[in-house]
Amino acid sequence: MSDSVTERARQRVPTDSQERRTENARDETEDERERPDEETLRCPECGSTDLATDEGRGETVCEDCGLVVDEDAVDRGPEWRAFDSKEKDEKSRVGAPTTNMMHDKGLSTNIGWQDKDAYGNSLSSNQRQKMQRLRTWNERFRTRDSKERNLKQALGEIDRMASALGLPDNVRETSSVIYRRALEDSLLPGRSIEGIATASLHAAARMAQVPRSLDEVARVSRVDEDEFERAYRYIVRELSLEIKPADPTQYLPRFASDVEVPKETERTARELLENAKRENVHSGKSPVGLAAAALYAAAQLTNEDVTQHQVSEVTDISEVTIRNRYQELLEAWDATPFVGGGESGAEA
Numbered sequence: 179m180s181d182s183v184t185e186r187a188r189q190r191v192p193t194d195s196q197e198r199r200t201e202n203a204r205d206e207t208e209d210e211r212e213r214p215d216e217e218t219l220r221c222p223e224c225g226s227t228d229l230a231t232d233e234g235r236g237e238t239v240c241e242d243c244g245l246v247v248d249e250d251a252v253d254r255g256p257e258w259r260a261f262d263s264k265e266k267d268e269k270s271r272v273g274a275p276t277t278n279m280m281h282d283k284g285l286s287t288n289i290g291w292q293d294k295d296a297y298g299n300s301l302s303s304n305q306r307q308k309m310q311r312l313r314t315w316n317e318r319f320r321t322r323d324s325k326e327r328n329l330k331q332a333l334g335e336i337d338r339m340a341s342a343l344g345l346p347d348n349v350r351e352t353s354s355v356i357y358r359r360a361l362e363d364s365l366l367p368g369r370s371i372e373g374i375a376t377a378s379l380h381a382a383a384r385m386a387q388v389p390r391s392l393d394e395v396a397r398v399s400r401v402d403e404d405e406f407e408r409a410y411r412y413i414v415r416e417l418s419l420e421i422k423p424a425d426p427t428q429y430l431p432r433f434a435s436d437v438e439v440p441k442e443t444e445r446t447a448r449e450l451l452e453n454a455k456r457e458n459v460h461s462g463k464s465p466v467g468l469a470a471a472a473l474y475a476a477a478q479l480t481n482e483d484v485t486q487h488q489v490s491e492v493t494d495i496s497e498v499t500i501r502n503r504y505q506e507l508l509e510a511w512d513a514t515p516f517v518g519g520g521e522s523g524a525e526a
Contacts, residue, residue: 221245278354279337279347281329286320289313325361328371332357335375335400342398343390345383353382360413369409372400377410381419389424391466393494426451426460429469429493436492437473439482447476450507457510463503470495471503475511 220227221240228241231251238248260266276283289312293301301309321327333354340350356378360366366374376399383389396403414421427448434444450472454460460468470493477484486497 219247221247277351278358279333279350281326281333282320287316289316328366329358329361332361332371332375335372336379339376339379339395339398343379343383343394345379345388345390346386349379349382349386349388352385353379356381356413356417356419359417363416365413365416369412370401370405373405373409374413376401376406377413380406380410381414381421384421384424385419387425387428389428389465391429391494424465426454426465426468426472429466430473433469433473433489433493437477437484437488439473439477439484440480443473443476443480443482443484446479447472450475450511454507454510459506459510463506464495464499466493467495467499467503468507469493471500471507474500475504475507 219229219238221229221243223245224240224243226240226242229238229247230241231238233253236249236251236253237246238251239246256269258269260269276285289309291313293306293309295301321330336350336353336357340353353375357375360374360378376395380390380392380395392403392407396406399406401409413419430444430447430451434447447469451460451468454468454472470489473493474484474486474489476482477489486500489495489500490497
């Protein structure tokens with residue numbers, strides 16, 4: 179009998195302790211409800227808690243006395259608007275925006291080449307070896323198959339040539355998209371990566387109306403001009419790219435800047451080209467040659483000391499071509515050929 183009493187006492191002890199813990203938790207909850215919220219924003223003038231937030235002006239105003247309690251609030255919401263759940267999911271993003279200029283669209287993590295920590299201190303030899311191994315494995319994981327390795331090499335080549343030609347980011351983005359399309363449509367077998375990359379960049383530059391001449395592009399490319407031209411015609415035909423013929427006036431600002439002629443000369447050259455287009459003189463002619471000849475003709479008309487040799491060096495157009503186009507432009511301008519005499523008359 180004594181054993182049964184002892185057993186009942188043992189069972190009663192944990193039950194009593196659980197009841198005490200429950201009562202203590204209930205008391206703490208009641209105390210928290212009764213305790214005032216210390217973080218509640220109050221008006222420093224009248225002590226009112228009736229405050230209104232104006233999202234448009236970024237201000238918090240007291241409804242009772244009109245005092246501006248807080249101003250210049252930071253809008254932590256997105257900069258875009260969405261009118262349905264689908265549009266919200268499409269616009270929502272985290273991290274940097276994706277880009278077609280990287281083979282993985284910029285979604286992977288890059289390990290910096292500097293052997294320094296976050297505070298700028300140099301790493302120890304063991305840490306440097308560890309970081310080098312991590313870089314090696316990171317590069318292996320970023321390019322999982324031959325298609326990604328192909329794309330990585332081509333996009334690196336496009337970025338190199340675009341930097342050498344001074345082309346903007348929108349041209350690099352467009353050329354990357356063109357190369358991706360060529361890769362997806364299996365247009366690369368039998369052709370070099372560098373050739374298709376060069377053709378994609380040239381096509382993108384013409385589509386963005388910042389064209390570069392064939393000689394300029396071929397100079398920075400790793401392939402010769404003939405292979406590059408064949409690849410260009412091939413991707414334009416197969417991808418059905420809508421590329422307008424190059425306008426000679428698109429070359430003028432760059433050529434005028436390189437030759438260092440005043441704005442008056444550039445404006446006269448533009449008028450010469452516009453007149454030539456009205457007279458249909460530009461048909462079948464190289465736009466680069468017309469731009470070079472117009473620049474030289476405008477320099478002669480505005481009495482600027484510019485030689486055919488200087489224009490030829492800047493534009494990569496022979497002096498013979500400049501003289502021929504120069505004469506045609508002035509004939510369309512209803513002027514005597516080789517007006518200005520001097521060097522032009524002697525070279526004619």
